Amino acid sequence: MKNIFIPILLVLCTTISCTPTDEQCVNEPLAKNDSVSDSHSYSNHSEIRTTHIHLDLDVNFEEKIIYGVARHQMSSSTVSKAIFDMKGLDIQKITLGKNNELETDYTIGKTDPIKGSPLTVNINPGTEYINIYYQTTKETEALDWLSPELTAGKKHPYLYTQGQAILTRSWIPIQDTPMNRITYSADVKVPTELIALMSADNPKEKDSEGRYHFEMKQAIPAYLIALVVGDMEYTSIGKYSGVYSEPELSKQCSYEFVDLPKMINVAEDIYGEYRWDQFDLVILPYSFPFGGMENPRLTFANPTLIAGDRSLISVIAHELAHSWSGNLVTNATWNDFWLNEGFTVYFENRIMEKMYGKEIAEINAVIEYQDLLTSIETIKQSEHPEDSQLKLQLKHRNPDDGMTDIAYVKGAFFLRTLERIVGRTKFDEFLKNYFDSHAFETITTESFVQYLNTELLTPNNIDFNANEWIYHAGIPENCIQIHSKRLTEMEAWASEINGGNAVFTNEYKNIKRADRVTQEWQAFVRKLSPELPTEVLNEIDSKLKLSEEANPAIKSDWFILNVNAGNKTIRPFMEAYLIKIGRRWYIESIYQALVDSKLKGDKEFAIATFEKAKRGYHFVSKSTIEEVLK
Ligand SMILES: [Zn+2]
Numbered sequence: 004m005k006n007i008f009i010p011i012l013l014v015l016c017t018t019i020s021c022t023p024t025d026e027q028c029v030n031e032p033l034a035k036n037d038s039v040s041d042s043h044s045y046s047n048h049s050e051i052r053t054t055h056i057h058l059d060l061d062v063n064f065e066e067k068i069i070y071g072v073a074r075h076q077m078s079s080s081t082v083s084k085a086i087f088d089m090k091g092l093d094i095q096k097i098t099l100g101k102n103n104e105l106e107t108d109y110t111i112g113k114t115d116p117i118k119g120s121p122l123t124v125n126i127n128p129g130t131e132y133i134n135i136y137y138q139t140t141k142e143t144e145a146l147d148w149l150s151p152e153l154t155a156g157k158k159h160p161y162l163y164t165q166g167q168a169i170l171t172r173s174w175i176p177i178q179d180t181p182m183n184r185i186t187y188s189a190d191v192k193v194p195t196e197l198i199a200l201m202s203a204d205n206p207k208e209k210d211s212e213g214r215y216h217f218e219m220k221q222a223i224p225a226y227l228i229a230l231v232v233g234d235m236e237y238t239s240i241g242k243y244s245g246v247y248s249e250p251e252l253s254k255q256c257s258y259e260f261v262d263l264p265k266m267i268n269v270a271e272d273i274y275g276e277y278r279w280d281q282f283d284l285v286i287l288p289y290s291f292p293f294g295g296m297e298n299p300r301l302t303f304a305n306p307t308l309i310a311g312d313r314s315l316i317s318v319i320a321h322e323l324a325h326s327w328s329g330n331l332v333t334n335a336t337w338n339d340f341w342l343n344e345g346f347t348v349y350f351e352n353r354i355m356e357k358m359y360g361k362e363i364a365e366i367n368a369v370i371e372y373q374d375l376l377t378s379i380e381t382i383k384q385s386e387h388p389e390d391s392q393l394k395l396q397l398k399h400r401n402p403d404d405g406m407t408d409i410a411y412v413k414g415a416f417f418l419r420t421l422e423r424i425v426g427r428t429k430f431d432e433f434l435k436n437y438f439d440s441h442a443f444e445t446i447t448t449e450s451f452v453q454y455l456n457t458e459l460l461t462p463n464n465i466d467f468n469a470n471e472w473i474y475h476a477g478i479p480e481n482c483i484q485i486h487s488k489r490l491t492e493m494e495a496w497a498s499e500i501n502g503g504n505a506v507f508t509n510e511y512k513n514i515k516r517a518d519r520v521t522q523e524w525q526a527f528v529r530k531l532s533p534e535l536p537t538e539v540l541n542e543i544d545s546k547l548k549l550s551e552e553a554n555p556a557i558k559s560d561w562f563i564l565n566v567n568a569g570n571k572t573i574r575p576f577m578e579a580y581l582i583k584i585g586r587r588w589y590i591e592s593i594y595q596a597l598v599d600s601k602l603k604g605d606k607e608f609a610i611a612t613f614e615k616a617k618r619g620y621h622f623v624s625k626s627t628i629e630e631v632l633k
Contacts, residue, residue, distance in 0.1 A: 004167055004344070004406070005294035005321045039182075039447055041336045042398040043169050045088050045112070045121035046178035051080035053178050058189040062199070062232055064160045067148045073135045073175050081128040087135070088172035088179040090119025091142030097124050098134045117401050119172055135176045144622045145170035147290055153619050154233065154288050155251040155306075159196060161233035163287055163303065165296065165623060166226040168337050168402035177225050181333050182445050184222035191215045193232045200247060200285055202229040202298035207237045221279065221299070222443055224333050229298035231285055240264065243277075248286040252306065256286055259309045262316065262358065266323055269357045274327050274350065274435050278442070282323060290585035292623040294318040297325030297347075305586050310554040314521040317355055317367055324350035327438050335445040337402035341393040342451060344406075345414015346434075352415065365487045366522045368419075371412045372485065373529065378408035379477060391476040393417065394448045403623075417472045420483045424465060433459045448473060490526040493519065497530035506542055516547050521556050524549075528560040533567035540570050550576035559589045566596040566605065574608065582616040587624040594631045606632075 040049070057074040077085065094111065098104035112121040124133055139146060149161040164174055172179040191199045195213040198206065203217035219228075231247075238253045239245040241264030246256040263282065271277050284304045295318045296303040302322040308315045328346035348371065356364035382391045387404070389396070393414055395405045422430040437454065452469055460467055471479050500506055507514065516524065528549070531540075544550050549561040550573045558580055565573045581590055597609035610632055617625055 004296050005318045039335060041180040041182050043118060043337055043402055044178065044180035044182075045086050045118065046180060046183070047082070047084070047086045048178045048180060048183045050082045051085050051126075052078045052183050053185050054078055056175075056177065056185055056187045056228075058175065058187065058191070060189060060191045060230070062162060062191065062193045062230075064148070064162070064194060067141075067146075069139045069143075069146070069174060071137055071139075071175070073137065073177065075133045075135070075177075077126075077131055077133060079129065079131075083126060083128070085124045085126050085130070085133055086178075087122040087124070087176045088119060088169075089122045089137075089176040090114075090170075090173040091140050091144065092173065092176055093138045093140055094122065094176065095136040095138070097136070099126060099130050099132060100134075101132045104134055118169065122176055137176055139174050143173045145174040147621045149288055149290060153290060155249040156234055159234040161231075161288055163231040163233075163291065164229050165292065165303075165621065166228055167296065168226060168340075168406070171225045171228055175225075175228065177228075179225045180336075181224035181226060182335050184224055184333070184443060184445065186222050187217075187219045187228060189215075189217040189230075191217065191230070191232075196234060197232050198235050198247075199230065199232045200235070200301055201231075202227055202301050204281070205247075205283065205301060219299070223299055223330065224445070227298055227330060229296070229301070229303065231287065231301075231303065233288075235285065237283075241267075243267065243280065244282045244284075246284045246286060247301075252286055252309065255309050255311070256284075259311070259313055259316070260284060260319065262313070263319070266320060266354060266358060270320075270323055270326070270350070270354050273353055273357065273431065274438055277326055278331060279326055282326070284319065284322075289583055290619050290621050290624075292585055292587045292621040294586060294588060295322040297322045297329055299326070299330050307555040307584060307586055307589065310521070310556075312517065312554075315554065315556060317351060320354040320358070321347055321351040324354060331443065332438055332441040333445045335447045335450075337405055338395045338397055339446070339448045339451075340395065340402070340405045341410040341414040342446060342448060344410040345393065345412075345417060348411045348415035349418040352419075362487070362489065363520070365485050366490055366520065368415075368485045369487045369490050370522045370525055371408070372416070373526075375408045375412040375416070375478075378412075382407070382409070382476075389476055393473045413472075413478065416478070416482050417469075419485075420472075420479075420481060421459075421467065423483050424467060425459065425463065429459070429463065489519075489523055493523045493527040494530040497527050500539065500543075501530075501532040501535065506539060507546060514547075516549075516553060521554060524553070524557045525560050528557065528564055531564055533564060533569075535568060537568065537570045537572065540565060540568060541572055544573070555580070555584055555586070555589050559593060562593050563596045566593065566600055569600075569602050578608075578612050578615075581612050582619065585616075585620045585624050587627055590624065591627055591631060594628050598631055 053075045055076040059072040061070040097107055097109045099107050107125050109124045114120045145164045147163055151157050151159055154161050169179055171177055193199045193213045198209045199215045201217045203219040206215055235247045236250050236253055237245055237247050238257050244263040246260055248256045267277055267282055279299050281300045284302050286304050286306050289306055291305045294305050308318050324347045329343035334340050334342045352364050352368055355367055379391050391409050397405050468479055562577045584590055594609050597605045613628055
């Protein structure tokens with residue numbers, strides 16, 4: 004997943020009853036996955052586990068319900084119960100067997116607000132098949148049902164799922180832990196005017212009866228099972244890649260993502276074979292709460308990436324990098340999330356460097372580092388100052404609390420610092436072997452540290468403070484510093500304006516927005532002082548059209564500055580933006596600035612805008628903004 008802003012550190016008063024899985028994890032951390040458990044899952048996967056799941060799904064847009072049968076093929080076992088995770092689902096019946104199904108008893112345990120409930124099914128020793136008949140409900144958090152007006156075409160409804168971190172259990176009863184990898188297949192029925200796509204092998208065209216069959220033959224964690232249904236068409240970009248989008252967007256997509264095939268080659272050059280055969284994108288409507296989601300074979304991407312100038316392509320590099328870090332080698336629990344994201348941000352930057360040069364890669368890294376410093380400050384003031392450690396302790400908390408710049412950017416700087424010390428050649432060899440030797444496995448932080456020591460540090464006689472990086476808060480002193488001349492120049496220009504100089508003088512007299520990349524404008528805007536008079540901000544805006552025409556990455560920083568400066572001129576643009584965009588990273592910080600503002604009426608404006616905007620937001624964004632506004 005890419006670009007998730009610091010979530011509000013939710014105070015969740017939960018009384019979680021002790022489950023067999025909870026008891027097992029008292030002695031974390033342990034090196035072997037078998038001995039570690041995932042406190043966010045009720046499942047007894049260490050006793051009996053799903054090896055393959057077949058889904059029969061009927062997607063009903065009128066009722067906004069998916070009617071499903073989850074057919075679990077189980078590992079051989081002698082236990083008498085199989086425990087699955089579920090949340091907000093109606094279970095109709097459960098049967099055992101393949102061709103001759105017999106109904107069996109089950110119980111649904113107490114509901115926890117984060118984890119949902121354990122679904123305990125009575126089985127016989129040797130039971131191979133468990134079939135759960137169910138339907139989704141209004142409480143199903145993974146599903147975003149969009150009415151036609153929230154799509155680009157405005158004619159057809161749309162549906163997509165978001166499984167990470169623990170939302171898959173809200174649309175499929177499943178052992179919802181990354182520790183268990185499964186293969187899956189599905190038969191999906193949708194209205195004939197729409198196409199269904201999954202994180203699997205996908206159709207290129209609509210089926211006249213609206214029936215689709217899917218196979219995912221590589222074993223994946225449950226959070227990567229994904230479905231999207233809408234009026235979409237496929238645009239091929241190269242032999243193994245292409246883009247699904249609403250027809251209205253396909254032309255823009257083929258321009259924006261033309262570099263996809265080259266990007267795959269570049270990634271393979273660095274860390275070896277791409278193992279998922281196909282790399283397609285699907286461009287979702289604006290309500291999608293993330294920049295991208297690395298569902299295997301079919302990355303879900305936010306339409307805000309269509310910047311018109313290919314300047315936000317790093318998100319695609321990020322999702323592609325997940326084909327190695329995250330999808331191939333997966334964090335064993337959500338406490339180890341940095342193993343997914345830190346490695347991915349590092350790899351993303353390496354792809355960017357090879358595609359667009361060192362300068363662009365550095366510009367990206369510097370902007371990320373600025374975000375990291377802000378996040379660390381926020382975390383320091385929060386209820387959980389320990390959250391700036393790489394290895395987290397999220398038991399009894401929402402795993403989304405760990406989706407901060409720490410996992411992403413501190414994780415990446417840990418690897419960059421290591422690379423600097425070890426040298427790139429050795430470091431690349433190490434990482435390539437790491438991906439190969441752990442392919443299609445899950446891994447804990449402790450196992451990674453052990454691997455790092457035996458394969459890299461000890462043989463090369465390197466003394467490195469890995470424990471400080473991983474188990475201590477903040478940024479260690481040996482963190483490498485990255486500089487960018489181009490960003491420094493933009494910041495110097497902003498400082499001159501802050502000091503009272505005229506805005507568009509000398510070399511900046513005829514500057515246009517297209518003359519600089521997105522990150523340069525971000526550096527410029529971030530350096531401008533909120534003490535600047537409104538007239539100066541409006542002069543900048545009227546020339547550069549930041550409120551009106553800039554891409555969301557720039558707009559977001561620009562609106563925050565104007566809120567902090569008390570400039571209400573931009574409000575109509577900001578309101579339209581907050582209603583259109585549902586990507587949490589871009590909107591949360593604006594709402595936060597409005598809530599923190601001392602200016603009369605700002606908080607009321609935030610609440611009124613949210614009321615208008617919320618039906619276009621996914622559950623993930625909606626619940627985060629509700630927390631901000633509380
Ligand atoms: Zn990611």
